[in-house]
Amino acid sequence: MSRGKRLTIREVAAAAGVSAQTVSRVLNNRPDVAPETAQRVQQIISETGYAPNMLARGLTQGRSHVLGVVAYGLDYFGPSRVLTAIERQAAEFGYAIMLNLILDPAMGDVDGLIDSLCARQVDGIIWAIPEMGANRAWLANWINELPVPVILVGGMEGRPDVPSIAIDNVQIGRLATDHLISGGAKHVGIITGPATWWEAEQRLVGWRASLQAHGREVEESLVIEGDWSVSSGEESLYRMVDRCPEIDALFACNDQMALGVLHAAHAIGKRVPEDLSVVGVDNIAEASHFWPPLTTVDQPLGNSGELAVKEIVQLIKKSRQARRPVDAVPEMTLLKARLIVRESSRPVPAPDSRAAESNEASFQRTVLEARPI
Amino acid sequence: MSRGKRLTIREVAAAAGVSAQTVSRVLNNRPDVAPETAQRVQQIISETGYAPNMLARGLTQGRSHVLGVVAYGLDYFGPSRVLTAIERQAAEFGYAIMLNLILDPAMGDVDGLIDSLCARQVDGIIWAIPEMGANRAWLANWINELPVPVILVGGMEGRPDVPSIAIDNVQIGRLATDHLISGGAKHVGIITGPATWWEAEQRLVGWRASLQAHGREVEESLVIEGDWSVSSGEESLYRMVDRCPEIDALFACNDQMALGVLHAAHAIGKRVPEDLSVVGVDNIAEASHFWPPLTTVDQPLGNSGELAVKEIVQLIKKSRQARRPVDAVPEMTLLKARLIVRESSRPVPAPDSRAAESNEASFQRTVLEARPI
DNA sequence: CTGAAAGCGCTTACAG
DNA sequence: CTGAAAGCGCTTACAG
Numbered sequence: 001m002s003r004g005k006r007l008t009i010r011e012v013a014a015a016a017g018v019s020a021q022t023v024s025r026v027l028n029n030r031p032d033v034a035p036e037t038a039q040r041v042q043q044i045i046s047e048t049g050y051a052p053n054m055l056a057r058g059l060t061q062g063r064s065h066v067l068g069v070v071a072y073g074l075d076y077f078g079p080s081r082v083l084t085a086i087e088r089q090a091a092e093f094g095y096a097i098m099l100n101l102i103l104d105p106a107m108g109d110v111d112g113l114i115d116s117l118c119a120r121q122v123d124g125i126i127w128a129i130p131e132m133g134a135n136r137a138w139l140a141n142w143i144n145e146l147p148v149p150v151i152l153v154g155g156m157e158g159r160p161d162v163p164s165i166a167i168d169n170v171q172i173g174r175l176a177t178d179h180l181i182s183g184g185a186k187h188v189g190i191i192t193g194p195a196t197w198w199e200a201e202q203r204l205v206g207w208r209a210s211l212q213a214h215g216r217e218v219e220e221s222l223v224i225e226g227d228w229s230v231s232s233g234e235e236s237l238y239r240m241v242d243r244c245p246e247i248d249a250l251f252a253c254n255d256q257m258a259l260g261v262l263h264a265a266h267a268i269g270k271r272v273p274e275d276l277s278v279v280g281v282d283n284i285a286e287a288s289h290f291w292p293p294l295t296t297v298d299q300p301l302g303n304s305g306e307l308a309v310k311e312i313v314q315l316i317k318k319s320r321q322a323r324r325p326v327d328a329v330p331e332m333t334l335l336k337a338r339l340i341v342r343e344s345s346r347p348v349p350a351p352d353s354r355a356a357e358s359n360e361a362s363f364q365r366t367v368l369e370a371r372p373i
Numbered sequence: 374m375s376r377g378k379r380l381t382i383r384e385v386a387a388a389a390g391v392s393a394q395t396v397s398r399v400l401n402n403r404p405d406v407a408p409e410t411a412q413r414v415q416q417i418i419s420e421t422g423y424a425p426n427m428l429a430r431g432l433t434q435g436r437s438h439v440l441g442v443v444a445y446g447l448d449y450f451g452p453s454r455v456l457t458a459i460e461r462q463a464a465e466f467g468y469a470i471m472l473n474l475i476l477d478p479a480m481g482d483v484d485g486l487i488d489s490l491c492a493r494q495v496d497g498i499i500w501a502i503p504e505m506g507a508n509r510a511w512l513a514n515w516i517n518e519l520p521v522p523v524i525l526v527g528g529m530e531g532r533p534d535v536p537s538i539a540i541d542n543v544q545i546g547r548l549a550t551d552h553l554i555s556g557g558a559k560h561v562g563i564i565t566g567p568a569t570w571w572e573a574e575q576r577l578v579g580w581r582a583s584l585q586a587h588g589r590e591v592e593e594s595l596v597i598e599g600d601w602s603v604s605s606g607e608e609s610l611y612r613m614v615d616r617c618p619e620i621d622a623l624f625a626c627n628d629q630m631a632l633g634v635l636h637a638a639h640a641i642g643k644r645v646p647e648d649l650s651v652v653g654v655d656n657i658a659e660a661s662h663f664w665p666p667l668t669t670v671d672q673p674l675g676n677s678g679e680l681a682v683k684e685i686v687q688l689i690k691k692s693r694q695a696r697r698p699v700d701a702v703p704e705m706t707l708l709k710a711r712l713i714v715r716e717s718s719r720p721v722p723a724p725d726s727r728a729a730e731s732n733e734a735s736f737q738r739t740v741l742e743a744r745p746i
Numbered sequence: 747c748t749g750a751a752a753g754c755g756c757t758t759a760c761a762g
Numbered sequence: 763c764t765g766a767a768a769g770c771g772c773t774t775a776c777a778g
Binding site: 006049051052053054055056058059064066069074075080081083084087088091096097098099100101103115116118119120121147229230231234256259260263266285286288289291 | 379422424425426427428429431432437439442447448453454456457460461464469470471472473474476488489491492493494520602603604607629632633636639658659661662664
């Protein structure tokens with residue numbers, strides 16, 4: 001309970017009849033204080049509710065115990081989950097979060113943002129902006145020049161020039177498509193996210209890989225670009241049916257677009273899943289209440305946020321021990337997603353060994369080595 | 374671009390051949406610097422990418438230019454919109470955001486949180502936790518003892534013991550219910566949010582007020598408590614129909630529950646809106662793609678976040694001028710919501726003057742005076 | 747085990 | 763218009 005005027009360490013020291021020094025020792029749990037002295041000081045501290053000024057502490061210690069977090073699109077499902085996990089894990093480690101939201105993930109002012117975070121003396125930066133186009137090029141080039149460690153959340157598999165925690169989006173595409181094929185689908189279409197998003201791109205790669213693994217022809221006409229919204233899913237199904245009336249399975253790269261597909265299917269009299277199997281991604285709270293309940297891919301978003309914090313805390317520790325910014329070890333931790341089968345997709349007749357295997361392997365951690373770009 | 378080792382103001386001063394003092398003047402745009410001197414210093418600053426250490430600046434100025442934000446439930450629609458707006462508006466004012474997410478809005482450790490924020494020397498606190506039970510009592514009692522100004526976002530109308538920005542939830546309930554009655558409904562049910570949430574409570578008050586204003590009997594059996602989730606909406610409709618088979622209109626206190634109602638209605642063969650009119654709250658992105666598209670109430674969430682920042686910045690300014698924490702002026706700014714009519718509700722035959730009026734009045738600002746509790 | 751001194755990187759008066 | 767001094771509230775060596 002901190003009320004009224006702020007106390008300083010000197011005032012506490014005076015009240016306890018010791019030096020500021022000694023109060024500092026007690027505050028920092030140093031062993032070299034006489035038990036009675038420590039107790040007396042503790043007493044005063046809890047009586048007065050004194051709490052040390054973290055600005056001053058930060059200045060002397062050269063660390064703020066603050067993590068900079070740069071994020072985008074809290075209105076989306078993924079980013080809000082990741083941020084929530086980051087905050088919780090950071091709090092557990094005693095770090096506060098300084099939040100910067102950006103309006104446009106493709107924007108150029110990356111360095112301005114980083115500068116401002118550094119000026120505020122954050123101990124590390126978690127960069128949780130979806131990878132789009134070349135919006136990470138700057139970061140990759142400059143990372144070793146920055147005064148603080150940086151870690152990325154999300155991003156493209158196999159390009160780990162910056163330490164990062166990502167979800168295996170290729171696997172997501174494969175998981176969904178394998179399932180649809182196993183359910184007997186002849187023509188599996190895909191509604192992707194915006195082509196600029198690497199996550200969307202990678203899911204498409206997974207779709208292709210799955211078709212090829214099953215010896216299917218990859219029909220490019222069955223690829224339609226959506227924008228993550230319900231309406232884009234809706235429109236995409238209409239276009240898809242125009243292009244290929246025999247379409248009998250669809251992988252929508254998020255649940256909102258899948259919802260649009262369900263509506264459109266209903267509108268044109270296609271039964272789900274009898275005539276059309278549908279799989280989404282995200283497992284939003286509503287997904288199990290769609291009509292029919294949606295088969296979807298559940299991503300370990302919370303885990304990725306937690307891991308990002310754990311990693312950055314490690315990096316911070318290393319930098320401090322080395323007494324200088326340590327070179328970034330460019331490794332990527334890749335997390336696996338898992339399929340959740342509901343009623344929007346035709347059941348798999350034989351036990352689907354691939355899907356089962358992937359399910360077991362969910363939340364598995366893979367570290368990729370760096371490789372030159 | 375801040376790379377490598379950090380510069381200090383002394384180094385910049387040395388490079389420019391002036392005192393640290395003068396560099397400080399340039400940094401703070403003070404008028405009393407010779408133009409050529411200023412220019413030379415500026416030059417060095419941009420060449421080196423020097424940025425002053427905000428911790429040090431904060432320590433000397435007694436202000437951090439950081440706003441503490443305490444929020445809950447980023448997974449929900451409202452909170453994430455409010456937070457986004459807060460961040461943007463704060464950035465515009467040159468404030469950084471220190472984010473604290475809480476797990477349980479009813480939790481008791483309010484003062485621990487506030488203390489930690491104060492220890493970090495935030496200049497003000499935005500408290501964006503939904504009002505539940507007595508979770509604001511502590512704040513209301515202690516607000517004038519805190520070393521920094523606090524402002525609440527959300528909360529109950531008519532109990533403005535702490536400065537707050539809120540949305541008129543009574544009006545929301547009235548707006549929805551008026552619309553349903555005007556559409557010819559005989560029996561208007563309500564699915565509320567959890568009874569502990571004041572927002573839910575207030576919407577229920579609005580429902581009652583509307584019924585009474587129309588000379589209708591208030592049937593308490595038509596009140597069912599939901600938990601904001603789709604499934605609770607679904608189950609609630611079944612229970613509602615059991616209780617009152619003639620039910621022909623339903624106000625679901627958020628869009629997710631309204632979605633559940635739509636599904637349940639479909640399942641039991643009730644046509645929407647012919648047999649059952651449905652209105653939700655929030656206007657989530659999916660609402661216009663529900664089947665049928667959902668009539669709902671749109672809240673000015675972004676506005677409330679922006680206003681909160683503007684107000685807290687004012688309060689900070691006042692406190693600084695007074696050179697001490699200023700007593701909180703307990704006034705509440707109440708924002709109006711607006712109805713969005715779509716196809717889930719039966720059309721209003723005569724022009725609905727009430728709804729129209731409310732629409733015009735949307736986003737209107739009302740300041741209530743304090744009154745003793 | 748404890749304290750006096752110096753310093754973290756700035757800014758605020760105070761001189762000139 | 764400019765600089766030397768003092769101080770913001772802590773902690774880090776350094777003595778004792």
